[in-house]
Amino acid sequence: MKNFKNKVAVITGAGSGMGRELAYQLADRGALIAINDWNESTLLDTADTVKKMGAKVLARHFDVSDRSAVEDFANEVVDHFGQVDIVINNAGYTLPAKSIEYTSYEDFEKLMGVNMWGVIYGSKAFLPHLKRRPEAVLMNTSSVFGLFGYPTQGPYCTAKFAVRGFTETLRLELEVEGTTHVKVCCIHPGGIKTGIVENIDFSKSTLTKEEIEETSKTFEELAPTTAAQAATQIITAIENQSPKLLIGKDAKWMDIITRLFPTKYHKFLLKGIAENKETLAKAFKKDPVEVLQD
Template identity: 45%
Template sequence: MKNFKDKKIIITGGGSGMGRHLAYQLAAEGAEVFVTDINAQTLKETEQEIISKGGKCKSYVVDSGSEQQIFDFKEKYLAEEKYVDVLFNNAGMALGEIELMDVKDDHLKKIIDVNMWGVINFTRAFLPTLISRPEAHLVNTSSVFGIIGVKTQVPYCTTKFAVRGFTEALRMELADTNVIISCVHPGGIKTNIVHNGIHYKDGSKSADQFEKMAITTAEDAATIIIRGIKKGKEKILIGIDAKLIDKIARWFPVKYSVMVKWFHERNFKK
């Protein structure tokens, strides 16, 4: 899709970070933007900022971890708007640094509900209307942690590998349709994801390291994603870190873990 003017675009997780900046930039290009988020306040801020600049935006509080809320939103949205041209499955959460056996059951369930089921259910809800459009794009956000596995991130990696697998397999199923499917793999992006992590500890070594290593701004990340969509790119890597990790995982598909372990112990060990 080369031009977003007058396109109807749904962005999940539009209240912060990359989702918010995607909404700003796409609205500035003339799209009608529909943002969803669990955080009513930040979501409203995104909507008001776009409208104050003359753009078109409507916001809806939807918990991406709730199948019921997603399908209720679908009914309401389609009754009012009839169709959607682009769906960004961007909403996501992190737990923070924690080993698998220390993760509480409800936290494990929650991250899988939001990061994996959220993407699956939003896609199931809106795929028929995407397929009915003359051109359409589905954009699912995975991570570099959907390319490599990392200790203390087992639940997050599980969900992000799932998003990648779901996206790549669905792309084959939809090869004969007008829907282009992109999988986004951001490296470290300066957003609220780590601060909002359930196990985030202010001032901890891992939190400080993330601040230092998140080298790309959310604004630049959104620009890279939009540029990737315009070029029809199916795999969108964001940041030099993501590009390097992708290469290492392809050069050393098993042994990359030795490098990751060394890097982790050097930078993240408390």
């Protein structure tokens, strides 16, 4: 797809980060924008800016882990705009560092609901509409954490690996059935400077305000790519019909390392983790009360 003029683009999680930048850049290229976020106020901020840019926008706030809400949104977008050409299942969040052993089922299931089921619901709800278009694109956001395991990010890695398996399988199924006009791409961002760390629900964590600020700062330093740069690369991947997009030098590097050293790649990862002894001590504890009493 080379021309975005009057194409209808659906973006979930558009109240911040890459989703918001995608809304701006696709609006700038002439697309009609249908956006979602579970945060109503940040979603409306994005919608306001898109409107001021002169683009048409439909904004609906709901949780993408609610299947019927996603299905209603798909129908509403088609009723409103008459078509859907691009779907980017981008909404997602992460949890404070915690080992799998001590992650509660509640936190695990909630994250899978959003980061895995949200992508599956978004893909299945919009696919029949995409198939009706002469050319269409489905982009699902995984992560570098969908390429390798990472201690203290168990639920996130589990969901992002699932997104990769789901998206690659769907892509091949469309190819096998001869649906060549719907292109499917799995996105693997490396560290991107967005609100993903600030948006973590730290209320269940043992981190203090200072530690949260420090975590955000450290993440910023580790994230080499801006949200705007990432959005531009996603749009280029749509233009080039790429089946897999690695965003950032860090993602490209780790993709090579995990394929060259499938059982030894952790040696490149664990050094940095091991240095952060305080975070590790907290991540491998059962619950906040226990930690506070230590």
